[in-house]
Amino acid sequence: MSENEEKTESFNEGKTESFNEDKTESINLEVTTTSLPTDVWEQRLLENEKTASFILEEELERTQGKFRQQENPQQSTTTVTHEVRKQSFPRGLWATLLLISFIVSACCGVYLSVRPVPTCKNDQSILATEDSENIAAFGSRKKGGKQGIAWIKINGVIAQSDRSAGPFSVPTGAAYIAKKIREAGESKNVKAIVLDINSPGGTVASVQNIYSEINRAKEKGKKVVALFRDVAASGGFYIAMAADKIVAEPGTITGSVGVIMQASNIEGLFEKIGVKIQPITSGKYKDIGASYRKMTDAEKALLQDMVDDTYSQFFAAVKAGRPDVKEEVLREYTDGRVFTGQRAYNLGFVDKLGGEEEARLLAGELAGIEDPKILNTRDAAAIKEMIFSMGASLENRSLSKQLESLTTPNVSYLWIN
Numbered sequence: 001m002s003e004n005e006e007k008t009e010s011f012n013e014g015k016t017e018s019f020n021e022d023k024t025e026s027i028n029l030e031v032t033t034t035s036l037p038t039d040v041w042e043q044r045l046l047e048n049e050k051t052a053s054f055i056l057e058e059e060l061e062r063t064q065g066k067f068r069q070q071e072n073p074q075q076s077t078t079t080v081t082h083e084v085r086k087q088s089f090p091r092g093l094w095a096t097l098l099l100i101s102f103i104v105s106a107c108c109g110v111y112l113s114v115r116p117v118p119t120c121k122n123d124q125s126i127l128a129t130e131d132s133e134n135i136a137a138f139g140s141r142k143k144g145g146k147q148g149i150a151w152i153k154i155n156g157v158i159a160q161s162d163r164s165a166g167p168f169s170v171p172t173g174a175a176y177i178a179k180k181i182r183e184a185g186e187s188k189n190v191k192a193i194v195l196d197i198n199s200p201g202g203t204v205a206s207v208q209n210i211y212s213e214i215n216r217a218k219e220k221g222k223k224v225v226a227l228f229r230d231v232a233a234s235g236g237f238y239i240a241m242a243a244d245k246i247v248a249e250p251g252t253i254t255g256s257v258g259v260i261m262q263a264s265n266i267e268g269l270f271e272k273i274g275v276k277i278q279p280i281t282s283g284k285y286k287d288i289g290a291s292y293r294k295m296t297d298a299e300k301a302l303l304q305d306m307v308d309d310t311y312s313q314f315f316a317a318v319k320a321g322r323p324d325v326k327e328e329v330l331r332e333y334t335d336g337r338v339f340t341g342q343r344a345y346n347l348g349f350v351d352k353l354g355g356e357e358e359a360r361l362l363a364g365e366l367a368g369i370e371d372p373k374i375l376n377t378r379d380a381a382a383i384k385e386m387i388f389s390m391g392a393s394l395e396n397r398s399l400s401k402q403l404e405s406l407t408t409p410n411v412s413y414l415w416i417n
Contacts, residue, residue, distance in 0.1 A: 148375045149191065150375055151194050152180050152196065153198075154199050155199060157199065157414070158177075158199055158202025159173055160174050173206070174203075178209050185216060191223065191367035191369055192222060192363035192366055192367040194227055195227065195243060196227050196356070197227060197232045198230055200415040201233055204259070204412060207238050207239060208313075211317065223363060223367045224244050224245075225243055225247060225362050225366065226240035228341060229252065230252065231253045233255060234257070234413045237255060241322065245352065246349070246351050247362060251341060253339075254350075255338045255339045255349075256337070257335075257336065260411075260416065263295065288302065315330075324348050326348075338415060
């Protein structure tokens with residue numbers, strides 16, 4: 001028997017004896033002073049004994065509880081903590097439900113923003129389809145509507161976007177830019193177009209696609225101003241040759257008039273990993289530029305001839321767009337070199353030095369609009385571009401994209417530094 005149990009037992013015995021003595025004295029006193037029948041006295045005595053035993057049990061439980069608390073205080077603390085956690089659980093449950101509701105609402109909002117909206121066409125809308133689709137991005141065509149300038153940005157490498165790349169693909173390539181220029185050209189509210197160029201160039205066909213759309217917009221009476229940002233080189237410079245006027249910052253990097261073709265040779269890598277490719281072709285030049293073998297001299301001559309032909313198209317565009325530049329200057333500065341916006345202005349490749357405010361005012365001056373306003377676009381694809389731009393950039397950095405760029409030769413109006 002432990003020391004605590006002995007103390008409890010002795011305490012209970014002492015309590016019981018003292019209580020019984022006090023009770024007996026009181027009962028004897030009552031018997032001597034009051035005369036009642038014997039059976040009544042026996043009944044009262046039994047009731048008193050039951051009450052005394054109940055009180056003793058309560059006192060014993062109280063005493064044992066104190067001893068247990070002294071021996072194991074951690075258990076009591078754990079019990080209290082557990083009770084507190086039970087009480088706080090409903091609050092955490094409500095917070096979880098609120099978070100789930102917020103996530104569901106956000107997903108619904110994104111879906112409603114990017115989903116295509118079905119339209120019902122009647123006879124009148126069918127007749128006006130071509131007109132309404134082309135001006136959707138630049139406001140209403142009603143007479144007396146707000147007139148201004150369209151501001152179109154051309155950023156990064158210019159190429160056709162790969163719509164089959166994955167779920168994050170959005171129309172942001174050369175075809176998308178050409179579509180924006182075409183819409184601006186067909187809108188009666190747009191009197192001038194500003195091309196905000198910050199690009200090192202791109203593939204030949206993509207650059208020429210945008211160049212052609214600019215010329216078509218000019219044929220419809222639109223004035224076009226090109227604005228050079230940080231870089232407007234090679235293909236970016238080519239596009240600007242179709243503009244009526246060019247504005248550039250003094251520190252802009254521009255020029256790089258020329259063509260480059262890149263063909264990789266990973267024959268040594270294949271030998272190290274034990275891979276050998278045996279092509280079967282219909283002609284000796286069918287696999288020209290293949291990455292798994294060296295290029296022959298005859299193949300180099302053929303590709304050089306193609307590059308020279310592509311360069312002559314670039315040179316013709318520069319000569320047509322900048323007729324005031326002297327012939328000797330034109331020949332000297334179209335050898336692929338880059339130069340600053342200040343040098344371009346001095347040589348006649350740029351009409352004015354400045355930024356977007358100068359470009360805006362110059363476009364208004366050409367269009368005959370005082371203090372021209374930039375028309376806001378309402379293109380649904382802009383929302384998709386904002387949401388999926390990060391995913392698209394991750395797609396372009398994927399392994400398959402990098403392997404494709406290594407194994408596929410490209411002819412480009414591109415400045416590579």
